[in-house]
Amino acid sequence: MDKIYLNKLQFYGYHGVMPEENKLGQRFIVDLILELDLTKAGQSDDLNETVNYAEVYQIVKSIVEGKPSKLIEHLAEQLAAALLKSFSKIDFCTVKITKPDPPIPGCYESVAVEIRRGR
Template sequence: MDKIMLNQMEFYGFHGLYPEENKLGQRFYVNTELMLDLTKSATTDDMKDSIDYGEVYECVKGVVEGSPKNLIEAVAEDISVELFQRFTQLQACTIRVIKPDPPIPGHYQSVGVEIFRERKQ
Protein backbone atom coordinates (compact mmCIF):
# COMPACT_ATOMS: atom_id res chain seq x y z
CA MET A 1 0.00 0.00 0.00
CA ASP A 2 1.17 3.54 -0.72
CA LYS A 3 2.03 5.86 2.16
CA ILE A 4 2.03 9.52 3.04
CA MET A 5 4.42 10.20 5.90
CA LEU A 6 4.69 13.19 8.19
CA ASN A 7 7.73 12.89 10.43
CA GLN A 8 8.89 14.55 13.64
CA MET A 9 5.93 16.89 14.00
CA GLU A 10 6.58 18.76 17.24
CA PHE A 11 3.88 19.96 19.63
CA TYR A 12 3.52 21.14 23.20
CA GLY A 13 0.96 19.25 25.24
CA PHE A 14 -0.10 18.50 28.80
CA HIS A 15 -0.37 14.71 28.81
CA GLY A 16 0.92 12.51 31.61
CA LEU A 17 0.16 10.81 34.89
CA TYR A 18 1.88 13.35 37.11
CA PRO A 19 0.30 16.68 38.11
CA GLU A 20 3.39 18.63 37.03
CA GLU A 21 3.02 17.23 33.49
CA ASN A 22 -0.56 18.44 33.33
CA LYS A 23 0.41 21.84 34.73
CA LEU A 24 3.73 22.55 33.02
CA GLY A 25 3.35 20.55 29.83
CA GLN A 26 6.14 19.24 27.62
CA ARG A 27 7.19 18.52 24.04
CA PHE A 28 5.78 15.64 22.04
CA TYR A 29 6.87 14.37 18.64
CA VAL A 30 4.47 12.57 16.32
CA ASN A 31 5.20 10.52 13.20
CA THR A 32 2.40 9.35 10.95
CA GLU A 33 2.24 6.85 8.11
CA LEU A 34 -1.02 7.13 6.22
CA MET A 35 -1.79 4.19 3.96
CA LEU A 36 -3.96 4.69 0.90
CA ASP A 37 -3.93 4.18 -2.84
CA LEU A 38 -2.05 7.10 -4.40
CA THR A 39 -2.44 5.91 -7.99
CA LYS A 40 -5.15 8.43 -8.88
CA SER A 41 -3.44 11.45 -7.31
CA ALA A 42 -0.13 10.48 -8.93
CA THR A 43 -1.89 10.41 -12.30
CA THR A 44 -4.13 13.47 -11.97
CA ASP A 45 -1.67 15.61 -9.97
CA ASP A 46 -4.75 16.95 -8.14
CA MET A 47 -4.87 17.43 -4.36
CA LYS A 48 -8.53 16.40 -4.20
CA ASP A 49 -7.37 12.87 -5.05
CA SER A 50 -4.95 12.72 -2.12
CA ILE A 51 -4.68 13.77 1.52
CA ASP A 52 -3.55 17.32 2.28
CA TYR A 53 -0.44 17.20 4.50
CA GLY A 54 -1.35 20.53 6.08
CA GLU A 55 -4.74 19.19 7.13
CA VAL A 56 -3.06 16.13 8.65
CA TYR A 57 -0.74 18.40 10.64
CA GLU A 58 -3.66 20.47 11.94
CA CYS A 59 -5.59 17.34 12.86
CA VAL A 60 -2.67 15.92 14.84
CA LYS A 61 -1.98 19.30 16.44
CA GLY A 62 -5.60 19.52 17.59
CA VAL A 63 -5.28 16.23 19.44
CA VAL A 64 -1.81 16.69 20.94
CA GLU A 65 -2.41 20.29 22.00
CA GLY A 66 -5.98 19.50 23.06
CA SER A 67 -7.46 17.80 26.12
CA PRO A 68 -4.87 16.20 28.40
CA LYS A 69 -4.66 12.42 28.56
CA ASN A 70 -2.92 10.27 31.15
CA LEU A 71 -1.28 8.02 28.57
CA ILE A 72 0.35 8.66 25.22
CA GLU A 73 -1.38 5.45 24.12
CA ALA A 74 -4.66 7.38 24.35
CA VAL A 75 -3.15 10.31 22.44
CA ALA A 76 -2.11 8.00 19.60
CA GLU A 77 -5.55 6.38 19.51
CA ASP A 78 -7.31 9.75 19.39
CA ILE A 79 -5.08 10.82 16.50
CA SER A 80 -6.01 7.70 14.52
CA VAL A 81 -9.73 8.22 15.19
CA GLU A 82 -9.57 11.84 14.02
CA LEU A 83 -7.63 10.93 10.87
CA PHE A 84 -10.15 8.24 9.88
CA GLN A 85 -13.03 10.64 10.47
CA ARG A 86 -11.48 13.43 8.42
CA PHE A 87 -9.99 11.48 5.49
CA THR A 88 -12.31 9.00 3.81
CA GLN A 89 -9.60 7.66 1.47
CA LEU A 90 -7.39 6.66 4.43
CA GLN A 91 -7.27 2.85 4.70
CA ALA A 92 -4.79 2.35 7.55
CA CYS A 93 -2.33 4.34 9.62
CA THR A 94 0.64 3.97 11.90
CA ILE A 95 0.92 6.61 14.59
CA ARG A 96 4.05 7.05 16.71
CA VAL A 97 3.93 9.42 19.70
CA ILE A 98 7.27 10.21 21.33
CA LYS A 99 7.78 11.85 24.69
CA PRO A 100 11.40 13.04 24.82
CA ASP A 101 11.45 14.32 28.40
CA PRO A 102 9.21 12.21 30.65
CA PRO A 103 9.68 12.71 34.40
CA ILE A 104 11.06 9.23 35.05
CA PRO A 105 14.56 8.40 36.25
CA GLY A 106 17.14 6.83 34.01
CA HIS A 107 19.22 7.49 30.91
CA TYR A 108 17.40 7.21 27.58
CA GLN A 109 16.65 9.31 24.53
CA SER A 110 12.85 9.16 24.79
CA VAL A 111 9.83 6.98 25.43
CA GLY A 112 7.06 6.40 22.95
CA VAL A 113 4.27 4.26 21.58
CA GLU A 114 3.38 3.14 18.10
CA ILE A 115 -0.04 1.91 17.03
CA PHE A 116 -1.34 0.53 13.74
CA ARG A 117 -5.03 0.89 12.89
CA GLU A 118 -7.08 -0.09 9.87
CA ARG A 119 -10.39 1.39 8.75
CA LYS A 120 -13.27 -0.72 9.95
CA GLN A 121 -15.49 -1.74 7.03
Protein backbone atom coordinates in the same frame (compact mmCIF):
# COMPACT_ATOMS: atom_id res chain seq x y z
CA MET B 1 -0.23 -0.10 -0.30
CA ASP B 2 1.15 3.37 -0.94
CA LYS B 3 2.22 5.48 2.03
CA ILE B 4 2.44 9.11 3.03
CA TYR B 5 4.88 9.88 5.86
CA LEU B 6 4.62 12.92 8.12
CA ASN B 7 7.75 12.87 10.26
CA LYS B 8 8.69 14.58 13.49
CA LEU B 9 5.66 16.85 13.91
CA GLN B 10 6.36 18.72 17.14
CA PHE B 11 3.78 20.05 19.59
CA TYR B 12 3.54 21.26 23.17
CA GLY B 13 0.95 19.51 25.32
CA TYR B 14 -0.02 18.71 28.89
CA HIS B 15 -0.32 14.92 28.81
CA GLY B 16 0.89 12.62 31.54
CA VAL B 17 0.10 10.89 34.80
CA MET B 18 2.28 13.11 36.98
CA PRO B 19 0.73 16.41 38.19
CA GLU B 20 3.76 18.41 37.04
CA GLU B 21 3.29 17.11 33.48
CA ASN B 22 -0.25 18.46 33.45
CA LYS B 23 0.83 21.78 34.94
CA LEU B 24 4.11 22.49 33.13
CA GLY B 25 3.54 20.61 29.86
CA GLN B 26 6.20 19.26 27.53
CA ARG B 27 7.10 18.54 23.92
CA PHE B 28 5.55 15.66 22.02
CA ILE B 29 6.77 14.39 18.67
CA VAL B 30 4.31 12.70 16.32
CA ASP B 31 5.21 10.54 13.33
CA LEU B 32 2.47 9.36 10.97
CA ILE B 33 2.25 6.79 8.20
CA LEU B 34 -0.93 7.06 6.15
CA GLU B 35 -1.64 4.08 3.90
CA LEU B 36 -3.83 4.70 0.87
CA ASP B 37 -3.93 4.24 -2.88
CA LEU B 38 -2.02 7.15 -4.45
CA THR B 39 -2.39 6.00 -8.06
CA LYS B 40 -4.97 8.64 -9.07
CA ALA B 41 -3.08 11.43 -7.32
CA GLY B 42 0.15 10.42 -9.03
CA GLN B 43 -1.48 10.30 -12.45
CA SER B 44 -3.66 13.41 -12.19
CA ASP B 45 -1.52 15.75 -10.03
CA ASP B 46 -4.79 16.63 -8.26
CA LEU B 47 -4.80 17.34 -4.49
CA ASN B 48 -8.37 16.03 -4.26
CA GLU B 49 -7.07 12.53 -5.05
CA THR B 50 -4.82 12.38 -1.99
CA VAL B 51 -4.73 13.60 1.62
CA ASN B 52 -3.90 17.24 2.27
CA TYR B 53 -0.90 17.27 4.65
CA ALA B 54 -1.82 20.69 6.02
CA GLU B 55 -5.26 19.41 7.05
CA VAL B 56 -3.69 16.35 8.69
CA TYR B 57 -1.31 18.63 10.61
CA GLN B 58 -4.17 20.81 11.88
CA ILE B 59 -6.14 17.80 13.16
CA VAL B 60 -3.08 16.41 14.95
CA LYS B 61 -2.23 19.84 16.40
CA SER B 62 -5.75 20.36 17.75
CA ILE B 63 -5.69 16.99 19.54
CA VAL B 64 -2.12 17.05 20.89
CA GLU B 65 -2.41 20.67 22.03
CA GLY B 66 -5.97 20.16 23.25
CA LYS B 67 -7.52 18.29 26.16
CA PRO B 68 -4.88 16.48 28.25
CA SER B 69 -4.69 12.69 28.35
CA LYS B 70 -2.96 10.71 31.07
CA LEU B 71 -1.54 8.17 28.63
CA ILE B 72 0.13 8.68 25.26
CA GLU B 73 -1.58 5.41 24.31
CA HIS B 74 -4.91 7.24 24.63
CA LEU B 75 -3.58 10.19 22.67
CA ALA B 76 -2.45 7.88 19.86
CA GLU B 77 -5.90 6.25 19.70
CA GLN B 78 -7.54 9.67 19.47
CA LEU B 79 -5.26 10.67 16.60
CA ALA B 80 -5.81 7.46 14.65
CA ALA B 81 -9.59 7.65 15.07
CA ALA B 82 -9.72 11.31 14.01
CA LEU B 83 -7.59 10.73 10.91
CA LEU B 84 -9.59 7.69 9.78
CA LYS B 85 -12.84 9.60 10.36
CA SER B 86 -11.68 12.76 8.58
CA PHE B 87 -10.09 11.17 5.52
CA SER B 88 -12.03 8.39 3.84
CA LYS B 89 -9.13 7.70 1.47
CA ILE B 90 -6.91 6.44 4.33
CA ASP B 91 -7.10 2.66 4.72
CA PHE B 92 -4.61 2.36 7.60
CA CYS B 93 -2.68 4.81 9.71
CA THR B 94 0.29 4.33 11.98
CA VAL B 95 0.70 6.84 14.78
CA LYS B 96 3.89 7.09 16.80
CA ILE B 97 4.05 9.50 19.72
CA THR B 98 7.40 10.21 21.33
CA LYS B 99 7.68 11.86 24.71
CA PRO B 100 11.20 13.30 25.02
CA ASP B 101 12.73 13.51 28.50
CA PRO B 102 10.01 11.66 30.43
CA PRO B 103 9.99 12.01 34.23
CA ILE B 104 11.44 8.52 34.73
CA PRO B 105 14.71 8.11 36.65
CA GLY B 106 17.35 6.62 34.38
CA CYS B 107 15.48 7.36 31.14
CA TYR B 108 17.64 9.96 29.44
CA GLU B 109 16.14 10.14 25.99
CA SER B 110 12.49 9.32 25.37
CA VAL B 111 9.61 6.91 25.52
CA ALA B 112 7.27 6.24 22.62
CA VAL B 113 4.08 4.45 21.67
CA GLU B 114 3.22 3.28 18.16
CA ILE B 115 -0.15 1.98 17.00
CA ARG B 116 -1.56 0.96 13.61
CA ARG B 117 -5.28 1.22 12.97
CA GLY B 118 -7.43 0.67 9.92
CA ARG B 119 -10.98 0.54 8.68
